[in-house]
Amino acid sequence: MTKKVAAKKVAKKKILAKKKSPKDQTIDSLIELIRITSTVVPEDVQRVLRDSMKNEVKDTTASYAMGIIKDNIDLAKIKSQPLCQDTGTVIFFVYHPPGFRQNDFKDLIKKSVTKATQAGYLRQNSVNSLTGENAGTNLGEGHPSIHFYEHKGKEIEVKLVLKGGGCENVSAQYSLPDTTLGAGRDLEGVRKVVIDSVHKAQGKGCGPGALGVCVGGDRADSAYYAKKQLLRKLDDKNPHSELNKLEKEIVETCNKLGIGPMGFGGKTTLLSCKITSANRVPASFFVSISYMCWAFRRQGIVLDKNLKIKKWLY
Amino acid sequence: MKRLTYPFTAEAVREFKVGDMVLITGKLFTGRDAVHKHIHDGNRPPVDLKNQIIYHCGPVTLKDKKTGKWKVTAAGPTTSIREEPYQHEVIRDYGIVGVIGKGGMGQKTLDACKQYGCVYLHAVGGAAQVLAEKITSVDGLYWDEFGLPEAIWELSVVDFPVVVTMDAHGNSLHKEVEEHSKEVLKTVI
Known part of the structure; x- marks a missing residue:
């Protein structure tokens, strides 16, 4: 066998070995x-985190926490570890x-x-x-x-x-009307319960968090559709103009609560809120909230x- | 930035106040849901926890196939409030001087911190890589029948970053933030 033929055979074997089932x-x-x-962490989430960092006051526990979050994002990528x-x-x-x-x-x-x-x-x-x-x-x-x-x-x-699990544990489902919150069966009622859920979560869901929300559906579907909203990019626009407005309003309001990163107090409590809706039966009006941690x-x-x-x- | 260095004492942790940023160097024992419940059910911990720090953490661990040694590859805190039914007694009965976790704990634990000299130290949740980097060795593994995330891991750490959110003087940052945010909440909904 000539050298050339032998080399060709080796090359062919290599190709065969490389080809996977x-x-x-x-x-x-x-x-x-x-x-x-x-x-x-996906780029769209990192961008919002970076922007939020700038809002925190230097030398506070909030900016300290955001600094550790940033370091962690960098380190996890370099080390290829969770x-x-x-x-x-x-x-x-x-x-x-x-x-x-x-x-x-x-x-x-x-x-x-x-x-x-x-x-x-x-x-x-x-x-x-x-x-x-x-x-x-x-x-x-x-x-x-x-x-x-x-x-x-x-x-x-x-x-x-x-x-x-931490952020799943602070996720919530409300049944409207909710008399303690004065939340009726309309978007104003939705706004109230969503903000209440963020307040209840405090720092326990590893905030700053991001929300997926579903208005309506039965209990199971409502929770599922809320979670599915987490698939949306943080900088996208809700095609439903009223929901789009509500999403922005909820983020702005929640960032006034002063809960801050990790619940240490501070300006960044919520990174985003994404809302969808599903039909309901006349008797029910569920609002489901899926809370996602900053490690989105x-x-x-x-x-x-x-x-x-x-x-x-x- | 303050420091807490092994061997730990109740006197040393009583110096801390809510809001202090602290770097810990020394030894930590992980312990979360199963461990706390088991101890609370009357079982003695397999290690002496006197003057030790317990870390609410279920790490990601890998065993080196050649050396048989364990390595912690991710080790952030888990939510502490689940240990609220047990933490007071564990502090009282076994002399723990520090609890690391996230999300804070309740009045019962806060009372134990004051009474017995203990602090709650908040690590940044989700920062599993930054925190795992501070672990220099895995020195022991106990109660691994609960599964590896739920076992007790004995760890050496250097400059492990935490924030004091519940001190030994009855102060809780979590209480403060919750009360303040509740006031704001009333004005926006």
């Missing part, structure tokens, strides 16, 4: 999505073309989650609610949380939110036809 390639892409979500040790509930939103095999994809997501946990991008965070057992894999009834949506596009889009972990990818990451969404 579609399943393995999908798992690789999903692990990368988990890694980036867990370790990098921004927060509570890597939260792992929530996937998968948008796929017609004819897509959801159950196969579910299995690949589960494998990716287990591997990402072994790699330290996710904490062993899934606990059996009845026995207290933690299998250490982040898999179990309802975990990870996966939502599928069929869309018209040909590509697969995967969005991921890691929702920490949300990312998304578009997969190409080889199942590699083609584009990052945030």
Whole structure:
């Protein structure tokens, strides 16, 4: 065999070795999505955090906390390690073309989650609610949380939110009218309960926080749609003009409460508020509020036809 | 910026006031929900907590396959108020002089801080990397049957940054901020 032929054979072998099965390639892409979500704060959130920092008075505990937040964002990215040790509930939103095999994809997501946990991008965070057992894999009834949506596009889009427990615990649901707050069944009532929820949260949800809100729906859907609002970029505009106005008004008002970063007191209490609505039955009027901490972990990818990451969404 | 250096004492922590920014150098023991409940249920802690600091934290930990040594890769505070039913007794019975966490605690814990000489130290929630960087070694692991985030981890730290939000003189920043923000709330809703 001539040298040239031998070299060609080696090169061909290398190519063959590099070519991964579609399943393995999908798992690789999903692990990368988990890694980036867990370790990098999206640019739209970082921008709002940077702007807020300027508002805090120097040498106060508020500016000290914001400084540590900034250092943490930088360090997590450099070290490729979780921004927060509570890597939260792992929530996937998968948008796929017609004819897509959801159950196969579910299995690949589960494998990716287990591997990402072994790699330290996710904490062993899934606990059996009845026995207290933690299998250490982040898999179990309802975990990870996966939502599928069929869309018209040909590509697969995967969005991921890691929702920490601290901020989930201060999330809330109100049933209007609320007589103690004087909140009726209108947008003024919505405004009142949302601000009340931020006051109740104080620093416990790792503020400055960001809200997803849903007006209406039944209790379950309302909470889900509120959480889904966290997928919106912080600098986007609500197409519903009244809701857009309300979003801004709530942020401005909450930043007057003086709760501040971590509840230390200060000017930055809320980074953003995103509101949607869903129909309700005449008897019910729920307002659901999903509170997200400053360590706002949300990312998304578009997969190409080889199942590699083609584009990052945030 | 103030400092708190090992060995810790009740006298040293009584010097602190609400709002003090403090760097801790020395030893911390993590302990969160399962640990507090277990101690409160009457089980003796596996380590002597006299004059020690307990850290409400469930870290991300990795074991080095070659050396078998543990490494903490993320270690921010968890919400402390969940330990409110237990913290007073744990301070009283085991002589803890500091509690690190986030979100603050209630009146019962504040009373224990005053009575027995203890402070509540607020770490920045979510800042798991900045805080993990201050951990220089993992010196012990106890009660890992609760799962790794819920176990007791014995850690050495250098310049671990916290803010005193509840001191040993009955003052609580959380109470102040909540009361002040409530006044504002009344005017806006």
